[in-house]
Amino acid sequence: MEIDKGTIQGHNMTVVETDGHYVEPFVVKNLFIYSGETYSVLIKADQDPSRNYWASSKVVSRNSTTPNGLAILNYYLNHPKRTPPTVPPTGPLWNDVEARVNQSVNIKARQGYILPPPQTSNRVIVMLNTQNTINGHVHWSINNHAFNENSLSYGYDFANYDIYSVANNTNATSSDFIYRLKFNSTVDIILQYANTMTKNNSETHPWHLHGHDFWVMGYGTDKFNMSTDPKKYNLVNPIMKNTVAVQPYEWTALRFRADNPGVWAFHCHIEPHFYMGMGLAFEEGIDKVGRLPSSIMGWGETKSLPP
Template identity: 30%
Template sequence: MAGFVFLLMCAIILIGCGAHARVVEHTFNVGNLKVRKLCHSRVITAVNKKLPGPTIKAHEGDTVVVHVVNDSPHNITIHWHGIFQQLTAWADGPNFITQCPIVPGNSYTYRFNITGQEGTLWWHAHASFLRATVYGAIIIRPRAGTKAYPFPKPHKEFPIILGEWWNADVVEVENEALQSGGLPNNSDAFTINGRPGDLIRCSNKHTYKIEVVEGETYLLRIVNAALNNQLFFKVAGHTLNVVAVDASYTAPYTTDIVVIAPGQTVDALMVANAPSARYYMAASAYISSPNVTFDNTTTTGIVHYKSTALTSAPPVKPMMPAFNDTPAAHKFYTSLTSPVRLGSPAVPLHIDEHMFITFGLGLAPCSAGQPKCQGMAASANMNNVSFVFPTKMSLLEAHLKGANGVYTKDFPDRPPTVFDYTNTSINTDPTLASLPFAEKGTKVKKLKYNSTVEVVLQNTAILTIENHPIHLHGFNFYVLAQGFGNYDSSTAVKSYNLVHPLVRNTVSVPTGGWAVIRFKADNPGVWIMHCHLDVHLPLGLAMAFEVENGPTLSSTLPPPPPDFPRC
């Protein structure tokens, strides 16, 4: 019976897309690749011997089939960041959440349909720090034969994938940090499409370049694939017109600067209307946490006007913001909205579940698995629960089988202690000495199918304040409001945008502040919500939602495919 259900669901996925739908098929060979950057040669993990890896190009309604063959020495999973995975939760990819890893020498085929999404998403490894080099773009165009973009058709499109580069082996970088109980070393450079740019040593030949024709319009599909840094992005001499984020259209917003957190995407139109010349596109770090060291390099690419003769003159440089320009970042994030809809708002107004989730960094006593740790180790938590990843079975498989001992269903709706969340002097209060220490556990929040959930995400300043990008798997959500300080419902509710709020899958919660999101739990399965600064994920800055099946076959999660990885 299980086999029949699986075949039936495969048929639904493959033929349920309607006219003009197709199957987009790829093979991802994950293996070692020797590269030389920043005067160093090293071996990285890459897909199909490329950095970035292959771009998946599809139309809304298409089915994507990706055969992942793991020829690397590491366990691997691939996450299709932002794809809803309706009834295909087994293909979502986070390690030990929806699947066990693909061990070296093995393979797994991811199958999923793209429904109700247009724009730019991306894929990346979801195991260890491997997504530093295992990533690529997903470009979703409107359904074939039905409609065009809701903006002028661009002359050409360019994926702009912002990355982060270490001269050291990234797996060793993470392991060293975990064993010592500290934070990992900073990266050595940022990259645009895998290239640091000619402002970085030994990188004159490693600069991404695009050629433009004067007067034409270009669509930049910008992805932040960096592990641990939000980034400012600019093109000297040009403005950008943002038309989509996270594969959801926005009301057009004109700006000379884009701010983009790890996990987020921004689609922006650029008109080539500057004087004929060469111009730098550039990205540099936005750092919201005070008194920390960071990668202060600037990665560059070059926009070359076709009518400009090749010259030795350097490209025009953009004026980048200060690394800690939080007002600029907040202005960008809060200026984005969805297009105005006619009639009733799309936002569900009845709320079934109210949650208030505090999150941030804390401390934990060194464990036996941290031989280089002295006294205390860095930790992180949500509602005073530091998330522990399973090791024997994925949460999704345990959910399907009703297995005991893998997780509990008691993730709290509110933090156990009410305090002055964003007061940076909080540690001077002896009555709150236990705040930095959170219990460790694998706890989920159970949700009824089709229930509406509102979550207040409240930053804490127990160790430091920071702007955290929070990503929810399996869903988009409405960003209703965001602000600084402690969330106060009596005043915050007045600022809620219930008419045309931004739709995202990753929200950048302001440093020392809060954000309110709302979503409908219409996708059965187990879905992780976590900080997309990878440094914080193994420390426990995560939780998961367990969404029940609905009343029909079309709202019931089918069993895993036959080649599902086993632990």
């Protein structure tokens, strides 16, 4: 499932929280939920009490034939299984990217509950998401690397990469893909989506970071411009999350503090895509972890490194 869209027939939903952090309340009829995300919503039971109402979920972002998930919002004293008298809501079109983007860009942090982000970062990492063939198998790759625990090599040119074309990516490889981060440094991640191996096709993916929450600094269309796009970042009230979506042919920027000693996964939260290579790991403050069993220390080739 790419994205779940939730609707409660006849009722608005007021969103007040996501991924454990308060947001400025906002009202929606349809709530887009990406795999790995959580939301808290309030509804007011102010409709006709003589009937029940449909609650519906729908797969969007892919042209799926999966039928909508249905539940019943029960108004007491109606029987909880009494079928609503109207047809269930159909929801938005599966390929309505604009509606999904609008929800993301309009979420702001609840004032007084979330500290603003550091105004600058110590490191910027641009991650180009592509689809590749490696040894005859389809993989998802980050900067031409599909995640596994093999040898590490590099090779891609983001500046000259055409995100709208099916690229050869003949230098794609697989690796354990470790980023070593300076402990307590502030890191910016730019997630950029390109064309898949299918012509005129790009996808939506939710990215999840273990061991941290991050500020969502901004979103943008087309290819990220290092000179101009950071000037558009929200440095006042960006929401904090642990899972964030990237839309087709677009970019998402996030910022976090590398202040949690260990090795942490960062990956697409659609499990088959992680298995196919859409992931990597951050290593930070390993010297602070303590004297733990060597069998649980490190990730991939880091197991063989000295303390």
